[in-house]
Amino acid sequence: MKFSIVIVTYNRINLLRRAIDSALNQTLPCEVIVVDDCSSDDTQAYVQNRRNDRLQAGDTRLIYHRNSSNRGHSASVNAGIAVATGDWIKLVDDDDYLAANCIEEMAKAIALCPSVVICSCQAIQVDANEVEISRTRQVGLEKVSYIPQQDIHYGMLLELVPFGTPIQVAFSRAAFLKSGGWDSSLDANFDDIDSWIKIAQFGDAVFINQCLAYRTHWSGAYNQMLSLQKRLETNLLIKKKIYALVSDKYRxxxxxxxxxxxxIKLHWSLVALKKRKLLYAANLAFPAMMYPVAWQLLWQRVRGTVFPKSPSLDTATIPHDLRMQVSSRSNP
Structure with missing residues (x-):
């Protein structure tokens, strides 16, 4: 099993240094591809100089790819994966970074489940000073939770399976290519979730209940600058896509x-309230308030529990024979 780490960057050289360091310092060494979306700062010179230094030391792992024009995040992801030679892809945005053992732990979990096409882990959300703000939630009780393909889209629909942002996720390159890649029409607005939905059609998933990645939270993030209405509309579109793929066993x-x-509208009404957009929040919430199930789903999200009137996933943990192998490998 070979991993390629793909780092997409644009005009953020100060953050990029940390992302590259975290990728090159993995306990399981792997290829690192930096995709520069036509930056106008010193990104090109910095990465090329760093690559040359490593080549002189006999290390060929760092690869630099520069777009001829600014193409956006989704197209840059696709470009990086086209260059990659690994059969598994780990994405890293330039403002995020990995724990040193991230790739090693993911490789162990994936190796136990040959049918897996997508792997996720917990992440620590940090501020600009790398101070912890929060952690993403667990899936299941074991260190590694196994999710059969027929359960994935149901879990995604009801938010029982939080694959999360790119820094948390690795995926099979073959499944990614079958899925058609990232959709540029969704650039930086649920484009990652859209990809997980498509990739998950081609196999099973594993979730590692261990914080192996760090996501930086900052107010200038591109998706935070999109209008609430645009983000709501895209969220609804994504849910429709997931709904259509839910297995018949849950229908x-x-x-x-x-x-x-x-x-979804109740959720975004709360977001609007937090941003003090009172009229917009009321217009969203009023018609949605008539659906009791919507309130149950909202309460489920707040508490992180299973929707009370729906069956739980068939297995929240890796199968017994595989679970024993995970335990023996993960415990000293």
Whole structure:
């Protein structure tokens, strides 16, 4: 199993240094591809100089790819994966970084489940000074949770399976290519979740209940600058895509699509309230308030529990024979 780490960057050389360091310092060495989306700062000179230094030391792992024009985040992800030679891809945005053992732990989990096409882990959210703000939640009780393909989209729909942002996720390059790659029309606005939805059609998933990645939270993030309405509309579109892919085994107990949409509107009404957009929040919440299931889903999200009237996932943990192998490998 070979990993390629793909780092997408644009005019953030100070943050990029940390991302590259975290990729090159993995306990399981792997290829590191920096995709420069036509930066106008010193990114090109910095990465090329760093690559030359490593080549002189006999290390060929660092690769630099520069777009001829500014193409956006999604197109840059696709470009990096086109260059990659690994059969597994780990994405890193330039403002995020990895724990030193991230790739090693992911490789161990994936090796136990040959049918897996997507792997995720917990992440620590930090501020600009690398001070911890929060941690993403666990999936299941074991160190490694196994999720069969037929359970994934149901879990994503009801937010029981939080694959999360790119810094948390690794995926099979073959499954990615089958999925058609990232959609530039969703650039930096659920483009990652859209990709996980498509990749998950081609195999199973594993989730590692260990913080192996760090995500930087800052107010200038591109998706935070999009209008609430745009983010709401894209969120609804993503939920419709997931809904259509939910396995037949869950159809009898699945909330109606309009109930899911009402829940999404309730959620975004709370976001609007937090931003003091009172009229917008009221306009969203009022029609959605008529759906009891929407309130149950919202409460589930707040508490991080399973939707009470739906069956739980078939397995929240890796199968017994594989679980024993995980335990023996993970415990000293």
């Amino acid at each position: 009898d107990n699945l909330p109606k699509l309009e109930e899911i949409e009402a829940y």
